[in-house]
Amino acid sequence: MDFTEVATKPHAVCIPGPAQSHIKAVLKFAKLLHHSGFHITFVNTEFNHKRFLKSLGPNSLDGLPDFQFEAIPDSLPDSDEDATQDVTLLCESIRKQNFLVPFLALLAKLNNDAISTSSNPPVTCIVSDGFMSTFTITAAEEIGVPIVLFYTIAACSFMGIKQLRAVVEKGLAPLKDESCLTNGYLETVIDWIPGMRDIRLRDLPTFLRTTNSDDILVEFGWGLANSRLPFFWVIRPDLVIGESAILPPEFVAETKERSLIAGWCPQEQVLNHPSVGGFLTHSGWNSTVESLTAGVPMLCWPFFGDQQMDCRYTCNEWGIGMEISNDVKRDEVEKLVKELMEGEKGKKMKNKVMEWKKLAEEATGPHGSSSTNLDNLVNQVLLRKS
Template identity: 55%
Template sequence: FNHRRFLKSLGPDFLDGLPDFRFETIPDGLPESDKDATQDPTLLCESFRNFLIFFKQSSCRITFQQILAPFLELLVKLNETASSVPPVTCIVSDGFLSMFTITAAEELGIPVTLFYTVAASSFMGFKQYRTLMEKDLSHSKLFEKRVFGQGHDDVLFNFCMEATDKVDKASAVVFLTFDALEKDGMDALSSMLIPSLYTIGPIQLLLNQIPEDSLSPIGYSLWKEETECLQWLNSKAPNSVVYVNFGSVAVMRPQHLVEFGWGLANSKFHFFWVIRPDLVIGESAYLPPEFVAETKERGLIASWCPQEEVLNHPSVGGFLTHSGWNSTMESLTAEVPMLCWPFYADQQTNCYYTCNEWSSGMQIDNDVKRDGVEMLVRELMEGEKGKKMKKKAKEWKKLAETATDPHGSSSINLDNLVDQVLLRKD
């Protein structure tokens, strides 16, 4: 699915001129879906969870064949002596695919590095949940609100929890964060886990340290970016625009879309709103004509955008976000304060830390109403709390830049990861 989306957003020739880069795919075990729709994360997680359950019970071979077997076949093919590429000496796996990538690494006798693209604090929550269940604390309303936002029977939650089960079998674990942001969490994880831990974020700032080369033009967006928005932002005053984007996967109900729309309209601030074609559950995103007429001089709507450039544009003064971890990191490193409306998985945790630990955001009520949106947008853009959040976000940006300079913690960690794990010769 993701491979098809990359081809659609970047074009079929986006890897031309890069002979050393090879893109292979394996099936995800799911039926064909609408090419313009986002893959349902719950179904995808359920597919992988079924593999884990069935593999443990040795009672179903279909899911096994759909996921692990093709991956093993790919690794074996790459290792064949007749192959035109060097043998596989290490697997770098998304941490949430560890249930089958660790199994594959064990079968081939090679190390595996798990790369978790969530906050260390979220990982800690998933890792500790069983302990809380044993102590009968898992139904605490504070805990569920702070860490997960959904019950213990939620498919996504259980998938995330189970994805931490085999972490001690990895050679290394990598987090997309930086030491100054999550020092307490990383210290706690270091005392709990066997593998070496590496923080290498914010990764975009690390990439910015690399001189221009042939890899620079390659994008990684699942949606085709519309860059015309940058010209529109150029015409706006500094810190005058609210940027709104709920990520590449999350979906909402039609009434929530309308409430957000009127909240933005009634705030009287300029806004740039990314509305994906599949943002609304089961139907096209529709905003009433009255809203369009009211905001035609103050608002711009696009289906996708180059988010890093938008957040770093001087006209953007605030970010209304779903609290995905990439969006959270990009906003902090652009010194842009946030309004948070989290959906699922780790987003509740990101929202909690953004608002309460990092003092760079405010949360919108789950049952969103236009008056609440209007009030918080005004506070974000011109209120005293908004000014304090802007100041705090500026401090986090400076710390992120320090972590990713040539002698910073994230730069050193990345070098050590390559030398000590990826290129290690035992």
């Protein structure tokens, strides 16, 4: 590619929220833009940039001549932990616009490089995670380029988040005390959201993270074991502390011939394997979409963020999942696993999820609705001259 081609190529700076699921979603979108002819600069926090290098090797972020990775500080204390940082501290840092100055400095550097070298074109647009908009909109206005806010959650969850202020104003939150978690109060119906029926207070997105204790995970594990079915169980390192703390020797002995336990997996590859009959998920939006597009029904165990709303729609609106209660008991898990894999309801869910898979394939085909929407976004917004 000669200098003229580089200089005239559209240049999108893509910045995700500094958490694993957000990074993955924005990275996929960045790849679509790259395929559409954009030069891409993908911006992680220094913390997550280091995690990539530690996990994938020192050359893993070298990128391509027209797909480069950069990093900016997040103002949080340095850490070598291989886990998402404290969500409250991250949100506070974003809200205070601690990212703005380093982000503007990076944009200036990219534009200066475009003048002094032939390595990249000037920045022509910004694609920002919607949760980073407190500073990215300001930055886009500062350099005079269009910006797109990409929310890495479902539309139903976005609508749920929009109701949180009203929930407080109506006196439904904050909760009076811990008894509200168990006395049925969370079943209070939220009936004012346009186009959304039968939503309960507990379905709304929450940033109060519940904890997976060792006891709960052991109880769940024995439910898997008692189903007598083969399983692959991925236990992330930041989910619990130490494998030995949650997997007693008798569990390992009981399941060793029909189980595989790991700390990580290439989830999309696993879900698309023909031997997979069901997926236990916390119901994050990435996982929900990946399971749906692979044609795999779900057992849903939500505990944070948008997961409750995703679970509600997966199980009650789309008919492709069953929910595990927060008070996890091995008998319930055993029953749900067997129903998912062998029962009549499981068969109906499988048929239903295959219908959704077909619709997803049509939408993302060459002339599908999603492909058309992406083309319109690129041509009418991202390529718009300021």
